[in-house]
Amino acid sequence: WSLPLKSVMVTFPGDIIKNMTDTDLAQTYLKRFGYLDRVHRSGFQSMVSTSKALKRMQRQMGLEETGDLDKSTLEAMKRPRCGVPDVAN
């Protein structure tokens, strides 16, 4: 009875939220809310490093600015929120 449960992940029909890795989640989050790939007025698209983008996101959310995808940052990214980007584009 003490054997750990062996969970099986299932793709549920109609489920918009797909199982994704933490890195994928972070990339999606940083892009969606304007921390990555910012387009300037000139049309020039500046490629911000993930670490810089993470720091910027951590500052906005009042988290420790580590530039790493740490546990508290990941948890913040999973929390329900408004869809308006944090960084204006």
Next chain:
Amino acid sequence: YQTFEGDLKWDHRDVTYRIINYSPDMESSLIDDSFARAFKVWSDVTPLTFTRLFDGTADIMISFGKANHGDPYPFDGKDGLLAHAYPPGEGLQGDAHFDDDEHWTLGKGPAVKTRYGNADGAICHFPFTFEGKTYTTCTTDGRTDNLPWCATTADYSKDKTFGFCPSELLYTFGGNADGAECVFPFVFLDKEYDSCTTEGRSDGYRWCATTDNFDRDIKYGFCPSRDTAVTGGNSEGEPCQFPFVFLGKAYDSCTSEGRGDGKLWCSTTDNYDEDKKWGFCPDQGYSLFLVAAHEFGHALGLDHSNIREALMYPMYAYVEDFSLNKDDIEGIQYLYGPVPTPPQPTTPTTPYPDPDETDPTDEPEPTKPVDPTKDACKLDKFDSITVTEGELHFFKDGLYWKMSSRSDGVLKGPFSISKRWPALPPVIDSAFEDPLTKKLYFFSGNRFWVYTGQSVLGPRSIEKLGLPNIYALWRLLVSDIFNDNFWYGFAQKIDNGYPRYTDIVFGGVPNDAHDVFQHKGHIYFCRDRFYWRMNSRRQVDRVGYVKYDLLKC
């Protein structure tokens, strides 16, 4: 707090809104009330008023939708993104959208408003007891008509107050059947349906016919969600079916098995493996009021704040007794000003003090913004425009705005003239600065004042200088306009009291211009709402609107 780039805001105070559709999660009156309270959050601290429209185009169009809902920013199913709104403006701008894959409540579980019964539409009280059994959801126990009901106090046996819960057997919403109840079975495209369906729709909303044949009568309505209904998934609105089989194992309650996100789900048939029908189990849900108040902040011009306790912080957090954070209040009042207060009696003062009594050591109050609702872009013309202290100044009725002469100058203000230059009257006909002495000359009517730092001389009469009116002053001014020491020379004439009046008219500029100033290497002549721009070769190279070219409205 932050505002959107360009401080986008409504140019009127009487903002209108319209609720385009409703969520099946809450009774429409609860949704109406949530939105009304959310608007009141902002109208309590600003001069803004919010009026609901029932048709036509409103400033703020409010709608519920799922996933791709008609704009470029699709929602993402349950949780994650809850809603979004656009900053003030025409069309889509100002609109607020709410993700209907969320479970919308008052923040503490299903908000079930009753109909009929004897409780005058009160909210269900969960848990309640009925014949010795405790209920945490609406029930059909004790009835033969299958209508779900609840008690509106903790003990039905004692208080006997009850009402009926949302059910398609009681009413529908939206559609074209005036809220009539579903009729089962009904025929749609020659097929018979015994329950609400999403067939025939691409938006995932459940509907039913309100007669026995939709194909014939085309009468329909949307089905309200029962409090026991699942959200999201592919069975929105259906109740969980217990026990259900999943991967060969039977489950008697909601489970997170099979999911990586820990969310509780259930099957809506007795065998998920065969039917693949599922949804998320009812939870606390999200407070429509709190989310709406946040989104309306965007719709009024506020961007996200990084103050965790602020309403405009991007993350959702439920708070029982909500009040706006100081940061939110400062933000919205930056855009629209505070709630107007009735004028207070003041001690009469001499509006234009005798210069002899003016103490040059008096420090004026620091310049600070007043009533930002006075939008410079809404003014057709200004009393006066000039360049002083390296900034363009626009004067109008006791207020002034200023803008740096640099190319990226941003308009600031309005500021109070009386706070900055206490001796001046509200209406300034003309003003200029002598760049050499930094003296500021202000003209109003037939009087003028000279400010040197905070000390003031005046008022003095321009008639004593032999100048009959302000236009004569400008004719005097333009006579020397291209002299190297033009401003200094003019100031000298004023100071000496011996003007050299020469009526010289330049080709192409009006001789009744009320303002002349140097700005970015050109001389500007202003009359009414227009300007004439002259280059160093005395050629008028541009005529335009002050509002659009100088103020960049």
